[in-house]
Amino acid sequence: MIIIVFLCLYLATNNYYIVDGRITSISQDQEDLDVETQLKLINKPPLKTIHADGYIVDCIDINKQPAFDNPLLKNHKIQLKPSFEVTSTKSTRLSSIGIEEDLCPEGTVPIRRTTKDDLIRTKYLSDMNARILNKDIRGRHYAGVKMKKDATRYLEIGGIIDTYNLPVQNPDQITSAYIYLSNGGSENDKNIIMTGWEVHPRVFGDGQTYFFTRWADKTRNKGCTNLICPGFVQIDKSFPLGTPVGPASTYNGKQREMSVAISHDPKTKNWWVRLQNKSLGYYPEILFSNLAFANLGGWTGMTSTPPGIPSPPMGSGHFPDKSLLRSCYIRQMYFRDNAFFNRVPEDMDAKPFTDSSCYDVKYNGWDAKVKGYLMLFGGPGGKCGE
Template identity: 30%
Template sequence: MNPSKDGQLLTEKETFTQLWNSYGKCPKGTIPVRRTKKEDILRASSVKSYGKKRFSTFAQLNSIDPDLVNQNGHQHAIAYAQGQFYGAKATMNVWNPKIQQSNEFSLSQIWLLGGSFASDLNSIEAGWQVSPDLYGDNNTRLFIYWTSDAYQATGCYNLMCSGFIQTNNEIAMGGSISPISQFDSSQYDITILIWKDPDEGNWWLQFGNGKVLGYWPATLFSYLTDSASLIEWGGEVVNTASDGQHTTTQMGSGQFPQEGFRKASYFRNIQIVDESNSLRDPKDVNTFSEQPDCYDVQTGKNGDWGSHFYYGGPGRNTKCP
């Protein structure tokens, strides 16, 4: 499962673009904001719910409870580390997974979490997603999310509510990503770093090797005003199939992790930010998947990719009916 050495792996620094960039960039002092259309609002179950996650996602800080996290159709294939953290970083390759139903999504992201799952979970999230219900298409898009009360009333995707303060005028939250990795061909990845400013306490977001996009103010949170208790890296899908069969919505590339480089989706060089504000490999990395026959995860470690893992799957198949 080791990556190829023949130069086919290209990083986002060399290749990443967003569609709107072909029309130029925003003037100094302004930021790009994806336009909200009437059709976007109409796809939501209500105006109040627009831009919010409909269900709670995986996060149990003191124990991994399958009965708890398997609710509401959310399924995961993740690596995670528990402790006291002040940030996290990873490089992930970008795909365009197929979505079976418009009210389902597939995403790959980093989570920084604090608090209890039941009512006051604090979460900061960033990565890429395909969500027809949210965006009205099947494009792969850069996204962020936050909540301070377990996805109940606070937080939203991207800039759909007040919270995240964007400072960069070149990258659009919710903007389409190009190019996309191709099966058994060229791979394209993006790097995301989230870290806590030790002076002001705000959580900053960096994209690539130097583009600082903005920050989540410390005042948004309760538990994350200090540090994160749990870091997660990996994929998540929503399974809303009601015909007794599992959804065919893909996670990552739609391939299982054992397919390896150029075929499976990956996170490489996963790191955490410690109390001295330094990046380091996490000491103990565990994995979790509700249904490994549908979506799975396998970890590894080597010199070039450091701590890494492959993850994902096709959803419905002969072992996942």
């Protein structure tokens, strides 16, 4: 029995398998060939290639983009623009993300090319997204403002997020700021969409800050970030998902912002994601088991850390004070209800919340300086009571 156990351990930790009772090795050449085959399936033939700073962007036929590798979208008809009036939010500060109007030609969308390293990370992340969305995971902390759950149907949420690049100690740590809409009776069946910025080396491959959009259906244990799995239908031809944010805000210095929104289309039932007032694309309704509308939503900072490792900083890395130069913030906070009227957090008795002494949030509603609703949040992290 001991010999069998050691044999199983040996096979599990080495590139071997058993055929007809014989131990056969898997050659490195075969592994490399398998990876190359997968990359050819993922990376569609481009009509144009753009060499960016450290990565490659391909302009792919809009009808052949990765989203349509999802069996649920096999017969999906592309929606080229929202059927509703888009809400614009004006930023008086510097933009954190530059969007090039003519990055790709008409009829194509920019897709960041998947590399071998990306593929390895994708395998690791196959079931991670549902865990990312579980607020009860040890080491996960939040500080933000959320709307109460009631009969109101939330069809849109938006805001302008201050953008920082904060250090993390471990590739599995996360620090982020985002908006979200969700539906579901419990954490076990939650359907959710979120968008904002995030530092997460395990997902993005380095410690930079990235714009992200994420979806999940916990009933089906499905979902992922950006284009890691097929689902998000890109329409915009100027901004490739997986682009780092830069430069970010400087503590007590120049501030950089991104304007984001999530909107439900009343005609097609698709969920649109906007960045800097541009409609990037949408999540088709068919992806979700229970997201015909949202009954929860909010604006939040979030951190996550593995057991035994102190939590990373959130926001600007400092507790919020009265200064917009020192405190990370989300401003111009708004949502739309089931009548599709623009509303503000006060209308739904929105409440600030935090679950740790490592972070704090300050929310006073309307702020005359920014001429909108404002929350300040963040903190240094550390040993947060895990």
